[in-house]
Amino acid sequence: MLGRRDFLRWNAAAAGALLLPATACRAVAAFSGDTRSPEDIARDESLWVQVQQSFSVDRSALNLNNGGVSPAPRLVQDAVKRHLDFSHQLPVHNMNRVLWPQAEAVRERMAAAWGVDSGEIALMRNASEALQTVQLGLDLQPGDEVLTSTHDYPRMITAFQQRERRDGIVLKQIEMPVPMTDQAALVELYRAAITPATKLLLVCHITPFTGQVLPVKEIVAMAREHGVPTLIDGAHSFAHLDFNLAELDCDYFATSLHKWLHAPHGTGLLYVRREKIRELWPLMAAREEQENDIRKFEEIGTASPAPYLGIAEALSFHEGIGGANKEARLRHLRDLWAEPLLDDPRVSLYTSRDEQLSCGIATLRVEGMDMLGLYNTLWRRHRIVTSPINRDDVLGLRISPSISNTPQELERFVRVVREHLPA
Ligand SMILES: Cc1ncc(COP(=O)(O)O)c(C=O)c1O
Structure with a gap:
């Protein structure tokens, strides 16, 4: 019989080859009986890779505006x-x-x-x-x-x-x-x-x-x-x-x-x-x-x-993944892009990152930078979708990754934003 780890490894390999609705079933099966904390589960990429592959998203673009409207997994579309x-x-x-x-x-x-x-x-x-x-x-x-x-x-x-x-x-x-x-x-x-x-x-x-x-x-x-x-x-x-x-x-x-x-x-x-x-x-x-x-x-x-x-x-x-696991994952995805960018003193957020006050969405600001210009560059040159917020009190980019996004996509977003930071 396959152990849980073997099962996950087999799933990860199979998921790449067979993008069937069954991927979604395997994805949620991987979460069942996992007794670790949601924060530990949020960081276990062997679980989330299967969730990512349950979607039919176009990976030649990068969707960081899931707050607008999200993709549905294949099993929902079917x-x-x-x-x-x-x-x-x-x-x-x-x-x-x-x-x-x-x-x-x-x-x-x-x-x-x-x-x-x-x-x-x-x-x-x-x-x-x-x-x-x-x-x-x-x-x-x-x-x-x-x-x-x-x-x-x-x-x-x-x-x-x-x-x-x-x-x-x-x-x-x-x-x-x-x-x-x-x-x-x-x-x-x-x-x-x-x-x-x-x-x-x-x-x-x-x-x-x-x-x-x-x-x-x-x-x-x-x-x-x-x-x-x-x-x-x-x-x-x-x-x-x-x-x-x-x-x-x-x-x-x-x-x-x-x-x-x-x-x-x-x-x-x-x-x-x-x-x-x-x-x-x-x-x-x-x-x-x-x-x-x-x-x-x-x-x-x-x-x-x-x-x-x-x-x-x-x-x-959603129930297969578990509400608490999903919340922890969304917060983790936010930190994956926000933490490295915040290392630069010119970068800040319009969003308090206090755990009680935030989760997967945050709005990025770069001092001295035309944020609408950055929005346009991200889309036109890099096919990265964000949400521009253009108001008196908030002039920035709202970033909302979701469970369909991969850590590699967020690393790419960080790399691209860094490339465009003012000299
Ligand atoms: C806070 C809030 N309320 C309501 C809506 C309206 O949602 P919908 O366009 O799905 O009706 C949105 C859309 O983004 C929203 O952000």
Whole structure:
């Protein structure tokens, strides 16, 4: 019989030759029963090489913007294709009678994996749809206030601004410190901005411009003291940080699944605390008897069940690796590029690297350097994809590697950036 090490060596060799969906199965099998700490597992390249080879990414380019949208492993892509083929054989029957009912099992598995009730989980197309379901679906009166920060996602700010114009509500934003280094002070910033008119607090779990992890549990608890409901934007935290939705205790949580869960493109999720479902209007109309049913948020007309069912494969892949192992790996990948670059005194980050305050995303800054110029050079000359952040308070490159990336790719990124540092 093969020992674990032999098995891994055999897998690593086989993975190079046979890029089959089975690679993904072998990848997750390699993690099972491994009792080492997530930090040790994060550094064992013999495990991660198999994860990397579960993807079909184009290695002639280097993707360091997985925070935008991520690749799905082959086994997820294959599931979607399978469900699409089946849909096209007899659309009305196969989609409506066979495939859509199977989405109930996806809802149930996602709810169980994140510690909430399946009656509180709606499957959506992305975080934008999930967030705006709450932002636009609450009854608000002229003068009611909604509170968020200067570092929330621009589309979500736009949604509130449209409600200002349409309904006369008032948007307030706290100024997000850059870098964010003091969790308690941040909670107090939000507290100080709450007034008797505040009807909703929108908070990012991981911020989009600098990848800072915010103390959402503490912010939710503070808001609860003031009777203010909370909507957590978990677009970057879900399946990136290892947490349980129930423990956050928020009223609403919204995320994309095509970022850190590596689920099919065009998938997202909305959690609504059971007692809040009734008072929240869906974006598209639903029947009155659906008032208390989480499925009222999924009334979007004819749509393909294929991406939603593919979430199941992404979930199995994620569970096979283990949430804590993945979080540790993402932090390790961040350090693989950040630590060597930070040896140069001109390089700094807009992101605090404190373990409580960050994970796999950080935003790079080089003193005296045109960062947009660097962004263009990285892509045009080296086919390296990063995310330029161009704001008054952050002018840098957001770097977001994921489990599909190899350490060699990050070494190359470091080498290339060094080559272009000002003399
Ligand atoms: C913090 C945050 N919220 C929401 C979104 C919207 O996600 P999507 O475009 O998948 O709807 C993003 C996208 O990057 C984001 O960074």
